[in-house]
Amino acid sequence: MEQELETAIGLRIRKLRMQKNLTLDDLADASGVSRAMISRIERGEASPTASLLARVCAALGLSLSAFFAEEREVSPLSRRQDQQVWRDPETGYVRRSVSPPGIGSDVDIVDVEFPPGARVNFPPHAASSGMTQHIWLFDGEMEMTAGETVYRLLPGDCLFMPVGEGHIFYNPGHIPARYCVVLDRRGR
DSSP states (O other): OHHHHHHHHHHHHHHHHHHTTOOHHHHHHHHTOOHHHHHHHHTTSSOOOHHHHHHHHHHTTOOHHHHHOOSSOOOSOOOGGGSOEEEOTTTOOEEEEOSOTTSOOSEEEEEEEEOTTOEEEEOOOGGGTTOEEEEEEEESOEEEEETTEEEEEOTTOEEEEESTTOEEEEOOSSSOEEEEEEEEOTTO
16 A cells, blocks of 8 residues: 555656656756655655655645645545545654645645654745644644744644744654644745
8 A cells, every 4th residue: 555655656746747847857956855866756666755745745836735635526525534644654654634635725734643752854945935834733742843943832732834934843742643734825
């Protein structure tokens, strides 16, 4: 199943790159990801980390949710069993795209389960400039770093932050953290 998803991710990146008439070098320059790595991902030989995939998606003008949205009949209802689920191969964090795909909304909702001790660094990226997100913690604890500021989130807390400035997600606790990301692309 994981190999099928890796292959599907690679094919989707290649398709989107070709639709935008981008060469591997163009996408590498825009994303800050090496040409060789993008090529390996497109061929299904490498599984991208969350940080790397976010940079490639931003360079393609997409959020992770929009990237994972399957091309299927558009419906305003997104049933749980149909929602795209992806596991970051580096940290094991699991993201579920909750929003109905293809409806034309500028807002994406993502449900995340983040393992204890896991850390993901999303470096600043101009392609994400103007996008914002709310991080709403349900269970566990998280430390969110935005710029030079570190915020400690406990259940029920919600943090608003720009996406393009870069940030770090870290679970300092001993249990998985579960949170919702509400991503707004309108400012893009």
